[in-house]
Amino acid sequence: MERQCTYCKEQIEGRVGKKFCSSYCRSAFYYQKNKEKEYSLFRKIDKQLKKNRKVLKGYNKAGLVTIRKEKLLKEGFNPKYFTHYWKNNKGQVYLFCYEYGFLNITEKQKEKYILIQWQSYMNKS
Structure with missing residues (x-):
């Protein structure tokens, strides 16, 4: 089963519960999420x-x-x-x-x- 990065949608390799392909994508995702809090x-x-x-x-x-x-x-x-x-x-x-x-x-x-x-x-x- 192919998994995608939550942020950049690239293929994820590694453990089963992993949501991001890199620490950059994890950081960028949470930065964007917090920035959007109106x-x-x-x-x-x-x-x-x-x-x-x-x-x-x-x-x-x-x-x-x-x-x-x-x-x-x-x-x-x-x-x-x-x-x-x-x-x-x-x-x-x-x-x-x-x-x-x-x-x-x-x-x-x-x-x-x-x-x-x-x-x-x-x-x-």
């Missing part, structure tokens, strides 16, 4: 959004707080990942991770975030 980027983004939400929730117990930016960054917060935004009457744009939002400000030459929670009046554009 959800890996999705999982990375989803993990960071959840991390951001957890950090914002942890520091925003009162619904409105100002905190140093560096403090959030040390906790693993990444402001590049957010789910949506809201623009207030002053034209300031708050970025949100689910129901927790943040606004980047500079106060006394220090970068800070104003943290807020989503409110029902924010639905009206």
